[in-house]
Each structure stands twice: as structure tokens, then as C-alpha cells.
Amino acid sequence: MKAKFIAFEGGDASGKTTQAERVAAKINAVFTREPGGTPVGESLRSILLNPISPLALRTEALLMAASRAQLVHELISPTLTKGQHVVTDRYISSSLAYQGYASGLPIDEVLYLSVFATKELTPDLTILIDLPVEESIKRRGKSPDRFEEENIDFHKRVRDGYLEMAQINSDEWVIIDGTKSQENVAKDVDQAIHDRLQLP
Numbered sequence: 001m002k003a004k005f006i007a008f009e010g011g012d013a014s015g016k017t018t019q020a021e022r023v024a025a026k027i028n029a030v031f032t033r034e035p036g037g038t039p040v041g042e043s044l045r046s047i048l049l050n051p052i053s054p055l056a057l058r059t060e061a062l063l064m065a066a067s068r069a070q071l072v073h074e075l076i077s078p079t080l081t082k083g084q085h086v087v088t089d090r091y092i093s094s095s096l097a098y099q100g101y102a103s104g105l106p107i108d109e110v111l112y113l114s115v116f117a118t119k120e121l122t123p124d125l126t127i128l129i130d131l132p133v134e135e136s137i138k139r140r141g142k143s144p145d146r147f148e149e150e151n152i153d154f155h156k157r158v159r160d161g162y163l164e165m166a167q168i169n170s171d172e173w174v175i176i177d178g179t180k181s182q183e184n185v186a187k188d189v190d191q192a193i194h195d196r197l198q199l200p
């Protein structure tokens with residue numbers, strides 16, 4: 001069977017990192033995350049998430065894409081080529097949701113940056129852990145990063161953007177109700193992976 005590429009997406013504090021790590025261990029996939037996942041990407045991550053970085057929106061979009069280009073080149077493509085699955089915590093759709101839908105850059109331009117960055121490598125399945133914004137704010141930790149500091153309307157645009165993408169691309173996306181208990185979210189995620197990708 002061809003190695004599978006799975007992306008987890010969702011707003012802040014949706015619980016997707018826990019699920020992504022769990023699934024990676026279960027299916028013996030390489031786990032990675034964005035922004036980051038490579039030495040260059042992790043350096044970009046510290047600039048991108050630092051609340052005091054004076055980043056122009058277009059710089060932010062380019063650095064997200066740069067981190068992604070490095071990750072695909074260094075880790076995702078070689079891993080898939082050697083036949084091992086990859087699970088990533090965030091991918092292209094995070095840029096569309098945050099820099100596009102929420103911050104207002106044209107969606108087609110943000111998409112083009114990632115198409116260039118990834119040489120059109122798209123996930124076999126994108127799993128959206130969906131959570132109402134009010135709930136994600138309640139779950140959030142004490143020191144907010146640059147994106148967590150944004151206002152509630154910003155996070156609502158992120159969520160609506162994700163839901164729209166999931167509906168438009170329903171063959172490659174699945175929406176999981178993130179308000180359920182961690183155990184039930186895990187069951188729903190595993191069921192979706194089994195149904196859509198025929199993985200055990």
C-alpha cells in the first residue's frame with residue numbers, strides 16, 4: 001500500500017496535537033508539525049509565534065510557506081518515498097485559514113504560495129478537529145502566542161474558513177466534533193482514518 005499523508009487542522013486548543021501524536025504512534029507514521037519540523041522551520045517558528053515580532057502580513061505568509069517548503073523537502077517527501085506514513089499537525093490549510101480567511105490575504109494567492117512551496121503535495125486526508133471559538137478560549141493556556149492574542153472575530157473567521165474548506169473538499173476532509181471527550185474524539189478520528197484510508 002502507498003504510504004499515506006494525513007494532516008490535522010483546527011483552531012487553537014482544539015486538541016488536534018494530542019490526536020495527531022496518538023495517530024502517528026498507532027500507525028507507525030513520522031510525526032511532524034508546522035510551522036517547524038526541521039531546524040530551519042523551528043527557527044522560523046520562533047520568529048512567527050513571538051508576540052513581539054513586527055511581522056508584515058505578507059512576510060508572515062511567506063515565512064509560513066518557507067517553513068512548509070523546507071519540511072516537504074527535508075522530511076515529508078523523503079519519508080513518503082521510502083514507504084512510511086506521515087502525520088502532520090497543521091499544513092497548507094492553516095495558511096489558508098489564518099493568513100487567508102482570518103487575516104484577509106486573497107485565498108488564491110496564499111494557496112499559490114503553498115503550491116509553490118510543496119510542489120503540489122497535498123494530504124490524502126485532512127482531519128479538522130472543530131471546536132466553537134468560545135470553547136477554545138476557555139481551554140487556552142496562560143501565555144498566548146501571536147495568533148492566540150488575536151480577537152474573537154479573528155478566531156471565528158479561522159473556524160468558518162476551515163468549515164468552508166472541509167465542505168468544499170469533502171472527499172479529502174473529515175470534520176470531527178472536538179467538543180466530545182478526548183476518548184470519543186479519538187474513536188471518531190480512528191473510524192475516519194479506517195473508513196477513508198483503509199488503515200487498521
Ligand code: TYD
Nearest residue numbers: 011012013034035064090094095098147148
Ligand atoms: P501552535 O503552538 O503550534 O498552536 P496549535 O497548538 O494551535 O497548533 O501554533 C501555531 C500557530 O501558527 C497557530 O496559532 C496557527 C498559526 N499558523 C498560521 O497562522 N499559519 C500557518 O500556515 C500555520 C502552519 C500555523
